[in-house]
Amino acid sequence: MIAKIPRITTTGADPRLAGGRLTIDLDALVSNWLLLAEKSKPARTAAVVKADAYGLGIVHVVPVLWKAGCRTFFVAVAEEGLRVKAVAPDAQVFVLNGFFAEAFPVYEQSDLIPVLGSLRELASWKELNAGRAEKLPYALHVDTGMNRLGLTVTEAVRFAGEAADDRPILLITHLATADDQNHALSPRQFESFQKLRANFSGIESSIANSPGIFHSLNTGYELSRPGVAMYGGEPLSGIANPMRPVVTAEARIIQVRMGLKGETAGYGATATLSRDTRIAICSIGYADGYLRSASGSGVPLRQTLNSGGIGFIAGKKVPVIGRVTMDMTSFDISDLDEGDAREGDYIELFGTNISLDDAARAAGTIGYELLTSLGNRYHRRYLYSGNEI
Structure with missing residues (x-):
């Protein structure tokens, strides 16, 4: 359940005392998310609300997106995930920035879902779940060209063959150059990801960030996860911005x-x-x-x-x-x-x-x-x- 959302909310410094003011148009944000959801079909559309919803405030952004139909959110760290859950208790929330064993009790109590991106994290998650009658869900991050977080493609294929009884609920990768329609890396990443999906049949997948949703190769996934475009930023370089300013x-x-x-x-x-x-x-x-x-x-x-x-x-x-x-x-x-x-x-x-x-x-x-x-x-x-x- 989401509490009633006021038409006008003011926060921060007293307007009589502040040196600057921000006007945040939540209707524009919702309109942007709906456009991204339409572009993503037949895939579902999540929302990336890390960095306190790109500086705009999780407590303000998540409720209006939930009302618009968004049910899945991505955050960077678990603390942000808890703030999402505080305003949208039924939301599905994925935590992108790795997993450490000392955080496991938080995941047990909160229903947050970690995105695991290394063999160490997978081994730790498996060990901590060993004594549980019902294993907690997780997502798997695979690196297809970013060289940041994620298993290598080779590691992921091997894992897919070994983990028949402990599979992720979501397979993700991250596009490095999708804002540039002519860059050669994006086609290679899309191709690698489609081959990976074949090794994780029956599992939902996610590749498209904001620019990925508008990419000419935008196909073959079940969940998009836009970020900056929701908040009014340009999804593609050198092309007129279709998003409303927020x-x-x-x-x-x-x-x-x-x-x-x-x-x-x-x-x-x-x-x-x-x-x-x-x-x-x-x-x-x-x-x-x-x-x-x-x-x-x-x-x-x-x-x-x-x-x-x-x-x-x-x-x-x-x-x-x-x-x-x-x-x-x-x-x-x-x-x-x-x-x-x-x-x-x-x-x-x-x-x-x-x-x-x-x-x-x-x-x-x-x-x-x-x-x-x-x-x-x-x-x-x-x-x-x-x-x-």
Whole structure:
């Protein structure tokens, strides 16, 4: 059972005191999951809610996904799994990041399912289950080209022949390059996985992450497990994003000041003003997850990229000027009409006008990092229609 979900929820810092605010559109998140579920058919669709649902909060994200029909969730560590179970007790929850023997009592008591990815983990799981009348379920992770977690294909085939009485309930692998439709590794991974499935007949399988769901070879599995695309991130590189934006991040203007032509701005005096410049100083910085690498100048990245981050206010884009610091970031608002940006107003960092991935690219990173780096000083506002799905 899921408790009634409020239409508007606010958390985090007091809005009167916060330097930044986040607006999280849970209807957009649900819409994204439904699109991914449609693309995954005839496979079922899970949801990856690790890293506290990519920074948005398990306690907010899981209930609306459950209401939309999602019944299976993936987390990184068992502690996250317990938080999923707290809001969705009947959910099937897989834990991706390995297994250690001291955690076994937690699995016994919680109904969490470990994803085992080494012979050591398999041996430990088998030993700990030996005295049980009913063995606990587990999933098996096989590496098909990522060289991260998972049995090798050879180890998995051998295990399949030896473990007739102790088989996993799910076989998974992870795609390394599915966001690039032209990369040669993905076809090899899909091919390897289909051969593996033949050795684990009758067992459900999962290969498609967010980009995998959109890949031209997307076929031959029973469970997809999207992550970043649910939260509005681009599933594929170089292709228009079909997902709705979910998060809007904004920074509050502390002060508007005038810098004169020839003066410098910020730490290291890295920005020299080429004109008399109106500067909006905002109460947001890398302590809030707005990365220092998004600076307009004064970081090594600016040697390879022309500019840093941009904001959006009064219908126009405004560039970051100088370095992003721990608690403050400055924007050049000279091209705005007088009065369009005042102390107390907000500048959008990413959201409906600046895409998450464009903001990430300006900082030389990916949308995943921006979402999961969001700090705890924001005022957060969750919007949800409450309509039946």
